[in-house]
Amino acid sequence: MLSTGRAVTSPACAAQRRFMGAAPRTVVFLAGDHGKRAAASVAARAAGPSHPGVCLEAAAPWSMEDVAAPVTVSYEESVRQVVLKQAALAASTTPRKARLSRRDAGVLDEAFDRCGAVCKEYAKTFYLATQLMTPERRRAIWAIYVWCRRTDELVDGPNAAHTSALALDRWESRLDGVFAGRPYDMLDAALADAVAAFPAVDERPFRDMVQGMRMDLAKSRYATFDELYLYCYRVAGTVGLMTVPVMGVSPGSQAGVETVYAGALALGVANQLTNILRDVGEDARRGRIYLPQDELATAGISEADIFAGRVTVEWRSFMKGQIARARAYFQQAEQGAAELNQESRWPVWASLLLYRQILDEIEANGYDNFSKRAYVPKAKKLAALPKAYLRSLMPPPSSQRRR
Structure with missing residues (x-):
């Protein structure tokens, strides 16, 4: 039986929710104390010990009135459940899928070379x-x-104006062929071989990313951070869930697989929040506002202010809070990055450190992300690479704690 517990909100948790802009939600518990502990355990496992948006507390005594109350689950909680399922899939013994035949080896080599060239260029x-x-x-x-780049180009590329919901349907349907070993074109063939080589790579994050593209076609405003979080998961957090099975977890890691997945999700969310904060002016010129409407209203900022590009005291204060939230997600991402296979850590640390510098540049621009683009100079980018490499050489923190 399901019941809803009235959350006992401590000052610390209340402050966290105000800071994070979390939407009010109903906490779902299984009836009885055991169920409450189980629900809290699931949420904690999915989020990790320092998830920037979670606050687990005891529930107040509940009554039969609570049982009849409507049960709602936030988008953030729904995403955590996806993370748990992906982590469980990675932890299970999954047989390797059939690879493409050896006669296709030459085509595959060319396909992967093309993929490498695209990655190198962009x-x-x-x-x-x-x-x-x-x-x-x-x-x-x-x-x-x-x-992922081809998917993003459908709604954000040079031909985005011609992309329809039907076009996204067709693009998503091609995933059936990819995961069944029947690719549509050469680049799909590279992905088909990759998912066959790493069978824990699941279709769900790929399909969720396409759903994110659908959101871009249909939405230009986000009422709450919870709505925005779902968007960030779909268009960026999914990348982490796709790639963790390929990158692998360090043999010396004592952390749970879900910690690594939660960290990968956090990095995607952090990167997307950073993109949003960097591109406020550019998005406004396209009639889009990727900022929580309720938080803007609380800060006393109107859409007219954003479209006019007004860098006011209220805007600077608002941006400080948004940047702090993005940094909190980067902080959680570090926990997952540190537990990856050593050979896979460098690109993740590089992405983390480079993107975090964009937030520094927004601050350096006086929070004017309307007329100034936060750009990290090439020298700073290059300087971040050896730092990322040194971080990648450090053993997983969990392996040190268990000694």
Whole structure:
């Protein structure tokens, strides 16, 4: 039986929710104390010990009135359940799928070379950092990157104006062929071989990313951070869930697999929040506002202010809170990155450190992300690579704690 518990909100949790902009939600518990502990355990496992948006507390005594109350689950909680399922799939013994025939080896080599070339052109530092990975892992990461880029181009590329819901339906249907070993074209063939080589790579994150593209076609406003979180998961957090099975967890890690998955999700969310904060002016010129409407209203900022590009005291204060939230997700992402296979850590640390610098540049621009684009100079990008490499050499923190 399900019941709803009235959350006992401590000052610390209340402050966290105000800071995070979390939407009010109904907490779902299984009846009885055991069920409450089980529900809290599931949420904690999915989020990790320091998830920036979670606050687990005791529930107040409940009555039969609570049983009849409507049960709602936040988008954030729904995403956590996806993370748990993906982690469970990775932890299970999954047989390798049939690879494409050897007669296709030449075509596959060319396909992976093309994927590598695309990655090198559009994500130079990330491409460089993949060079430490084994050839099979590296090629699979390139193939996933290219599929994600092609998907994003449907709604954000030069032909985006011609993309319809039907076009996204057709694109998504091609995933059936990819995961069944019947690719549509050469680049799909690279992805098909990658998912066959790493069977824990699941279809769900790929389909969820397409859903994110559907949101871009249909939505230009987000009422709450919870809505925005779902968007960030779909268009960016999914990338982490796609790639963790390829990158692998360090043999010396004592952390749960779900910790690594939660960290990968957090990095995707952090990167997307950073993109949003960097591109406020650009998005406004397209009639889009990817900022929580309720938080803007609380800060006293109107849509007219955003479209006019007004950098006011209220805007600077608002941006400080948004940047702090993005940094909190980057902080959680570090926990997952540190537990990956050593050969796979460098590109992840490079992405984390480079994207986090964009937030520094927004601050350096006086929070004017209307007329100034936060750009990290090439020298700073290059300086981040050795830092990322040194971080990648450090043993997993969990292996040190258990000694």
